[in-house]
Amino acid sequence: MVYFILKRLVQSVFVMLAVAFLAFSLFRFVGDPISQMTGVETTVADQERLREDLGLNDPFVVQFYRFTTDMLQGDFGFSYRTRQPVADMIADRIPATLELGVVALIISLIVGIPAGVYTALRPRGVLTQGILLTTLVGVSIPTFVIGIMLIFIFGVQLGWLPTFGRNGTVQIGGWESSLFTVQGWRSLILPAVTLGVYQLTLTMRLVRAEMMEVMRSDYIRFGMARGVPMGRLHYRHALANTMVPVITIIGLQFGGVIAFSIVTESVFQWPGMGLLFLESIRFVDIPVMGVYLVVIAFFFVLVNLIVDLLYVAIDPRLRVKDL
Amino acid sequence: MLVIKDLAVKFPSRFGDVTAIADVDMEIRPGEIHGLVGESGAGKSTVGAAVIGLLSQPGYIAGGEITLGETDLRALSPEAAHRIRGDRISMIFQDPQTSLNPLMTIEDQLVETIQAHSDATHSQAVTRAVDLLEEIGIKNAASRIKAYPHQFSGGMRQRVVIALAICTDPELIIADEPTTALDVAVQSQVLALIQRLARERQIAFMLITHDIGVIAQVADRVTVMRKGRVMETGETQQVLGAPDHPYTQALMDAVPPLDVKIDRFRVPEEAPIAGEGPTGNVAEAWLLEGQRSEMLGLTLDHLTVQFAAPRTSLFRTPAPYVALDDVSLTVRPGTIMGLVGESGSGKSTLAKAITGLVSPTSGTMQLGGDDLPYGKTRGRRHPSRQLIQMVFQDPYSSLNSRHTIADILEEPLWFYGFVSDARERRRLAAAMLELVGMAPEAIDKYPHQFSGGQRQRVAVARALLARPRFLICDEPTSALDVSIQAEILNLLKDLQSTFGLSVLFISHNLSVVRQMADDTAVLRAGRIEEVGPTEDLYEAPQADYTRELLALTPVMPKAWRRAG
Amino acid sequence: ETLRWASTTDPQTMDPHAVNSAPVLSFLNNIYEGLVRRGKDMSIEPSLATSWEPLEGENGWRFTLREGVTFQDGSAFTAEDVLFSYQRASDEAADVRSWFAPVTDVRVVDEFTIDFVTNAPNPLFPDSIANFMILDKDWAEGNDAALPARDAENFATMNVNGTGPFTLAGRDPGVRTVLVPHEGWWDEAEHNVTEGVFTPIGNAATGLAALLSGEIDFIQPIPLQDVAQVEGREGFRVLEGEETRVIMFGFGHEHDTLLYSTDVTDVNPFQDPRVRLAAAHALDIDSIDRVLFRGKIEAASQLVPAGISGYSEANSDRPAYDPDRARALLAEAGYPDGFSFGLKCTNDRYINDEALCRAAASMFAAVGLNAELSTGPVRDYWPQLREDDFDMYLLGWSPGTFDMEHPIRFLMHSQDDEARLGSWNFGNYSNARVDELLPMIQQEIDPAARQAMIDEVVAITQEEVAYIPLYTQPLIWAAKDNVDLTQRADNFFMLRWVTVN
């Protein structure tokens, strides 16, 4: 187990380095940070001096080396745009994105799993067909359109929920959370739903497919043959067995959720990392973009690791006796 | 007690209803073990499933009666039927590997079953479960009950399955091939358990199997099915010993005996005889023409194969798993060497080492006096890749289902550079099909359009088209019915003698090996227990293990066999 | 009363000298003050200086400072603070230092008098420093913020201490910034705001939704096409005005060949004024106004809109929409079948910039000028322009000093890196007479003489079609009905003019 985790961690470092490298090589093409940092009247000479100061004239390898070594020493640099430490800026935004992502995920699970089970058990029902078609339409509308529609329906027309931002946050330790106030939840719900729609459909379809597969398996038939109550068979036996593939895909998708939160955050002005990242692209704020990507890669790697550990928790066959 | 009358089951399909069984009559009395035999697809499982009400979708009972005691099983509502299941009827499936929920402990599964049918409290249920496990022969049941299925061996798992079936004291248990996945030792224990339960608890068993030996050994009465209909039913002794129905007679003839060697298997129906057709001769001639080289023997010397066990610790390299341990074996040129042993003993590993699919850790292999390099170092163009061919166990997966028979058969011809003309290749492939007893027109079809036996013929044809000198058959008939098995074995025998092939014949079925092999080796946990001429080995086994195997193999009483 | 308002961009820093960008200067004008300030009509009025007059005997200005002004932390405002702020703002680390390019010396005369000495007569100097904000010397030095932050943040990035009407009560960059009134402000408060909460909302539709749902009271700007929607709703109103930004097309005067043409590759037809004029005649500003801008733009004849000082009344005609004349001019210039060329545009910089360019390309095409349109975000637009990578390009210009001299200096004078002139004249339009007139305009004190010179420049550039000025960009704000506010032409939002009813 320890060996396994260590092995994964070592691999993770490589994944992150590779992401950093790729990220870094792309920044040079995003645009020119200097022209974004300076005003109309700044002279060319001043711009050149700034460029030199920031080390932007150094060869790419040197810049990358500096970026990685600094980062390994815990120095994440300063934003070109706000001059604040990048580490602080990102750290400030992590709770917002994570809470959004996790709540979206949870919504997608608590709706998607029962819907998947239902549609699997009644494959020909009218409701099943309805659910399948609705979700299909749901994922066929681009996220940004869905987001804006939700804002106008629930925020403007009905006036039930806030249209933007993240309100009602509470500081808990170093973590700014919106999960502890009604206000916070009201702000969270629309973006989380928007972000969760795709995930929900995916979860539902996956659970449905796996469930239909598992329901045909011998142990379910044997369970029926010995008269185990149906409810127990469906939820205790069948559902648990669908979880391994479902967790894999959901784990993989969580990375996608975090990445796609860029769109959702921008639509809802949700102050998370994605929004910060978009702003950073606009201002060619290279240090922020770099750290953002590495953080994303880190989350991705972390989620993968958690998924692997969850397998072990779910499936006793994977538990290795000797550590 | 269980009475089935005129039962018919249909499966609606995309192309209309298919009648799986019809006019099935059967009666099972309390405490009786009722055998249900027949070839694959005969409808045996369908009868069982219809009785317990678990026909696989979208099958339905089209007519007939099923009554259990006073209850008309067909008249029950789904809820009532579900209540009856477990309570009065239970079922055991073939594969103990897949019959248990891998994510729940044995205890959970037993307790939930007991509680589903009684008011027992949790602790009462646990007590009962433990008692039950003890009763069916699981030692230390109190502690082992906390285990997950994967922590049990196959035999123990099948016992647990039986425990689950009997824990609610049903009147009838339907056992669908309950021992097919087990090796003989475990099989005999499970069969003994079933017999004991029938005697002591008066549980009736419907024992579904295609193994006539098993039926002969344990069944009180037997029903023979074919193509969805009952051919014959009655006392076991009468049906098997003096069959009325010609089909039953033919079936009995195809069962290979363990105790004597017969020349050829009797085939139930007139199967086409190999090599009869005019084009078949072409193929035969072509093969004989390739016989320039003499017969090749194979010598294995101190062969050891180890597999790395998965690494789980940072500091310890785990001890490798020894699949073959110091195996020395000689296949004489032009003879058949039989290799028997229970599942997991390393038989297939041996075949793979010879064919180069796995690399031995040490030892040498020689084919006709030439060293055979280890798998990793054997070049793609090494002559042995042509000289050694293999017929696999599973005809379903050994043929690429996306290639036509022509593609499959022509591949060795061009690959080994025998025939460069495409038309000639096709002609030869068709001829070879005929040689193995199939219509040459079959060449444009796909494998899934054939039955298992036909596919296995194609597999044999493919092996022959490589002009092999050494043929490995890895359980070539274990996926087939007895009757088809007989055909294939006859075919293999004929071909072997015609073309002077040396053969390594792998099987876990001792009866089959006795009929096929000149010499036999017994493998156990990667070690050779005994090797010698087949007749000697079967008549006077030296090793205890061999004796045990022979004793436990279910056989028909000699008297029931018609004179060969 | 609490006022919540939103705009597209967050001020990236609270340091008034670090960045010369509109969002920052606009926001900080609520907190800091300069020696002079602009009134509701953009006119210059006293602020921290009560009066100013030209120096005697040398070039420059003397400012008399207001007495009794205190910073938000309570310390007093004196000439030392002005000197300190000048030094800070003209440091290399400051992005606003170009304002002080003409300044050669600053002298504290006494506690409330300070002299700015310039290298030449500079009548516009007071106008040009309206956004030069004064920091407290002791506060800045005491908090290690004596210079604007360069690559790392410093105290002034996140904290303020100005003399202005409001002070910072909370800041969460990119999320919300809260202002509260500065109790000790020297001027009389016109507003009744007790708390101002600013939120950046990048997405226009979201911002509008926030306004309509009542979560914010005011937003700048809203998309043109939504004006009718907002006006149609009970309880909301739209403020429309003209911004000072003129949108124009520029040419690659300097290139000898077209870069993006598929047919004319040996010459640059845009070097011929007739071709440039043809392009100007091809554009139907009225249709653009009606369809794309819903009647909210004002056609422009020159690089500043009417009303800006120096605007040339004498040259207020722009080339009319006349495709036939355009075709004739092209034929005359030797391109009867037209030619193709590359047109570069931004797509996130000006209002409807992309749609404008598409419409323009379509209009050009109608007379045979086949534009290969390429649009992109502004983040890599300026570098492309600086590298001369265009045949024709879109540019919007807002005169920072609200005087015609500004665009002449940046856009019409030939490129001259030494003298820092023509630095945004990407196509390097060059005319000796214009170059000659610029320093004279800069130094001329007499308004009439100065205007005559400006008129001459405008006439020349119109004659030569140096640029095609298109229109003045509209300024569209939306607010709840109960909010009274003043829309200033520089798009600055001043909290001190807001009353919430």
Added chain:
Amino acid sequence: MRDWLKRYEPVWLFVHSPAAIVAAVIAIAIIFGAVFAPWIAQVDPYDLSSFSLFDGLLPPVWEDGANPKYLLGTDDQGRDMISSILYGARLSLVIGISALTIAAVLGVGLGLAAGFYGGRFDAVVMRIADVQLALPAILTALLIDGIARGVLPASVQQDVRVAVLTLAIALSLWVNFARTARASTFVQMQKEYVQAAIMMGQRPVRIMFVHILPNILGPLLVIMTVDLASAILLEATLSFLGIGLPADSPSLGTLIRIGMQFLLSGEWWILWIPTLFLVALVVSINILGDFLRDVFNPRLR
């Protein structure tokens, strides 16, 4: 009759699945319209001189103030909506299909090889896949876009936008194919026909592509349809974030992005008609994908 049906089982299934028929009709109609756009559409939205701002913002015919010449109205540039949509669908499909092809070739190739060789090669491929997954599609798009800008001469940059976008989408989709192909290959590797081929000494490339590939096509085909839908949507999203196609050569995604500006302004058709079109296309492709999944599911045969 029966034999015929059995042989053409998918056809039979298809004929008996109303959803699949409707989906196919919609998809084919859209594809037909897209392919023949130059002949069907009354204006060429790429030809700037073929439309005029003068006709801008006209509503569909059933609304007041419409011009019957423009059935579904015009956009803010005066472009006929139908024509733009047909051309847009054409571009979206071109991008989607080419991205998918690239992704499939790359992903299936790598996945097959990873499954076939296993061990270290497999580990490397899967780590590369991880890196790819950790890079959001928008970043991949920026990267490719940036490199193209850096490498290609300015004059062709606008022309390669489509290629750039295609490549970016392809890169963010290949992992799906690689993972599926790899997993299916692992299963096939256990099959005896593969063992037989290896034993014969056939070349690995032949084993992978001639023997294994046809057997894993089923699941791959399903991914194809699902990913075609996501490719089209991804293109729309990238457009929204400003890294998509220029507005004068619009894809469906770009049309929606432009239409977003008119969400509230009353000119609903500029947004909703292309959106409806996109949804119809994506939903019908997905339904066809589900249908294929059923056809290929051996359990249902």
